[in-house]
Amino acid sequence: MLFEYAVEPQAIGSSWQNFRYLIEKFGFDRGRLISRFPGDWFRQVYVASEGMKPLERKRVEEILNQAKKSKVIKSGRAYDQALGGWLSNAVAQQSRAPFHAIIAQDNPSSHPDVLLVGEVDEENALMASPPAWDVERVGSKIAEAMRPLLACAGAVAFVDRFFDLSDRKYQDTLRSCLAIVAAAGGARVRCEVHFCDHDSRPTPEFVEQEASRWIAGVLPAGMTLVLYGWKERQGGADFHARYLLTDVGGINIESGFSAEGAHQNVQLTLLPAELAQSRRLALQRPSTVYDSAGPVLEIRSDGSVHRV
Secondary structure, rough: EEEEEEHHHHHHHHHHHHHHHHHHHOOOOOOEEEOOOOOHHHHHOOOOOOOOOHHHHHHHHHHHHHHHOOEEEEEEOOOOOOHHOOHHHHHHHOOOOOOOOEEEOOOOOOOOOOOEEHOOOOOHHHHHOOOEEEEOOOOHHHHHOOHHHHHHOEEEEOOOOOOOOOOHHHHHHHHHHHHHHHHHOHHHHHEEEEEEOOOOOOOOOHHHHHHHHHHOOOOOOOOOOEEEEEOOOOOOOOOOOOEEEEEOEEEEEOOOOOOOEEEEEEEEOOOOHHHHHHHHHOOOOOOOOOOEOOOOOEOOOOOOOEEE
């Protein structure tokens, strides 16, 4: 699962040992993400690292720059100086917009959601993050389970052999996912659908004719959706697994993106970072894994369709 943690800047930046130990516990592939709380969290961590050796501080700076895409997400929570220090603010959020847990140097009130740095261990219940979990096959539920990934991505690919833009079951999930993307990044985020060619697949001409109707209320204003068709190569890799693939991580969607209803579940599984990126590379044209099937179609929010 994808859990959000508040990590005290002073706690993670107090020593190279603490920093290195804590930062490696987080990432989209780990299911744990650091909340950028407060908004200048990166600056505060770097300031806290002043006691480190110059080479260690240089490494902290480099790792923090990498963490901006793969380990740290926007918080969206207000930080109230009147409440006091960082810990008081983090604890106050637990009754408003709770973190999964809070990692801090001290826990004077013995708050059950606060972990001391020395307690951060894979065996601790607050650090447990199952790599696979079940979600109701409802569009909004599937999208919500993937929200952190969708909200942080600069490029999003929906990979599903049978993805059918004309089917309301796929439209429901796509609508919910794109709403999250639009709220976070909008038109700057490239969104793609990758499917496999088969006998009942609509022709490009039919898609061009009907797309404006299919995407009405699905594709947010100002955004585009790019459709890629693929064919398996004889004796080559199959096009079976369903994924949400982004530039910051990926998730396997066991039975696909169709919203079949709350009576069914779909299993979501976090992908290792290297596997997520190799799957993305396999879908970049020209592909060394699959053959292209038809033209690439770009659908714009005004309903127009363009061959690219």
